[in-house]
Amino acid sequence: RRGGDFSSIADLARRARLSVAHTQALAAAGACDCFGLTRRQAQWQAGVAATEQPGMLPGLSTVQAPPLPGMNAFEIAVADIAATGITPGMQPVSLVRGHLADIGAVPARELSGVADGTRIRTGGVVTHRQRPRTAGGVTFLGMEDETGLINVIVSPGVWDKHKHLALSARALIVRGKVDNGSGAVSVVADKLEPLPLGDWLSAGSRDFR
Incomplete structure (x- = not known):
């Protein structure tokens, strides 16, 4: 310089x-x-x-x-996200892992070990929303937590029931059944809930691209 x-x-x-x-x-x-x-x-x-x-x-x-x-860890993460859209060295969901553990939410890295068809909760930041024309109205949500990626399948009925939340939330708690029969783990959602961390995120997801 x-x-x-x-x-x-x-x-x-x-x-x-x-x-x-x-x-x-x-x-x-x-x-x-x-x-x-x-x-x-x-x-x-x-x-x-x-x-x-x-x-x-x-x-x-x-x-x-x-x-x-x-600043505590949460305040620093909020400042990072507000200023840059990311949190270097820290994944935002780690800040609410205690809350997710209290409600029995399964981290991404443990989903592969859950029996096929088991109803669980999981939570994460929404990274993208996709609705392929060939999918019959099904929407695919990409989410992530501090342990990995989460693939969520949302039927037209569940999407319509939770449409505002599904479109606007930057972080979600998803209740649904684990589908890992094919080796690729997904969660077939039957209920969507807000994850409070979403209120602090300023960087949006990549939707319908």
Whole structure:
């Protein structure tokens, strides 16, 4: 990098000519952690630091953030998703695994060991929705949790019953029967429920492509 490593948020904002919004977004996403600041401290500094412009004497806008509480794992994941749509190093469903365990939800990696035809619950982030013309109105949901992928088959009747939720939810709890007779594991849904994590996700699924 021309001029060497960035020494502070103010130095980054000045040399990269970042706006206040851009600087605050980087701070929220954790890009300023390298300056030894917590995310809340970085966001606190970002607005002022971004007023530095090329030609100004460096450091004029440098401010010391007051003591601020750090973010817990959930708050960091929420900030990551809001800023970038992903959570580096952490799959969002892991944050609610305790809730899923309480209701007996089966993780993706364990579905292959469930007897064919067993009714179970499972939960995950919706990654895509597909309805092939040759499928007779059946919709295929792709979901994932922190252990793997989940294939869900939704009949026209179940889809119509839960249409709003099925179309809008970014994360779901699915109740249905395991179909692993062919070796490819799927869950044939008979009920869809909201998974609270969906309220925190900003990145949408890939639908009907």
